[in-house]
Amino acid sequence: GAVVSQHPSRVICKSGTSVKIECRSLDFQATTMFWYRQFPKQSLMLMATSNEGSKATYEQGVEKDKFLINHASLTLSTLTVTSAHPEDSSFYICSARQGARYEQYFGPGTRLTVT
Amino acid sequence: QKEVEQNSGPLSVPEGAIASLNCTYSDRGSQSFFWYRQYSGKSPELIMFIYSNGDKEDGRFTAQLNKASQYVSLLIRDSQPSDSATYLCAVNPNTGNQFYFGTGTSLTVIP
Numbered sequence: 001g002a003v004v005s006q007h008p009s010r011v012i013c014k015s016g017t018s019v020k021i022e023c024r025s026l027d028f029q030a031t032t033m034f035w036y037r038q039f040p041k042q043s044l045m046l047m048a049t050s051n052e053g054s055k056a057t058y059e060q061g062v063e064k065d066k067f068l069i070n071h072a073s074l075t076l077s078t079l080t081v082t083s084a085h086p087e088d089s090s091f092y093i094c095s096a097r098q099g100a101r102y103e104q105y106f107g108p109g110t111r112l113t114v115t
Numbered sequence: 116q117k118e119v120e121q122n123s124g125p126l127s128v129p130e131g132a133i134a135s136l137n138c139t140y141s142d143r144g145s146q147s148f149f150w151y152r153q154y155s156g157k158s159p160e161l162i163m164f165i166y167s168n169g170d171k172e173d174g175r176f177t178a179q180l181n182k183a184s185q186y187v188s189l190l191i192r193d194s195q196p197s198d199s200a201t202y203l204c205a206v207n208p209n210t211g212n213q214f215y216f217g218t219g220t221s222l223t224v225i226p
Contacts, residue, residue: 034214043203043216043217043218044159044203044216046213046216049213051212091158093158097212103149103161103164104149104161104214105161106151106158106159106160107158108157109157109158
């Protein structure tokens, strides 16, 4: 299967700082990447969908100025959590898709803790 | 009505038994259906996808799709303790790029 990497796997930051998470498709070109958030024992929550070279489409209730998404190439998307607060602490997972009707592959996730 | 519905469980089966996981979806025009497995603290892992009505087998896993009933299921034969996880059903509707995920069914295989 296709491989998607995420970096970092864990990050601890202080309240008010910004954190960047990278998502890379290693062996395929991802026309679309997705960013999810998952709180403990809860289901996946889609935050945004990004297509290479276009602005991301954010789900209702997700602040685009707080969660900056850049999909600059067919293999890389980044999520920047700006001015992080403790309530932003969560498991952030990206996924990538090669094209329409293709399956979605998930990265290993990034556990963010904001102190 | 949710786009994709799953019984949250927990579902418990003895080792060696068949585990049956079920999923229904609301968009009749949906074309692609996926099953993911998620271990606690890990990200989801794709285990099966199915596009056509009928059964699709891959090792101990069988996905079954019935578009008329808007129903997709996953059978796990010879269940092992290592199969204990949450299983997520995902549906790609006819339009749009995103998947709709169910809330997942927690499966425990008892040794």
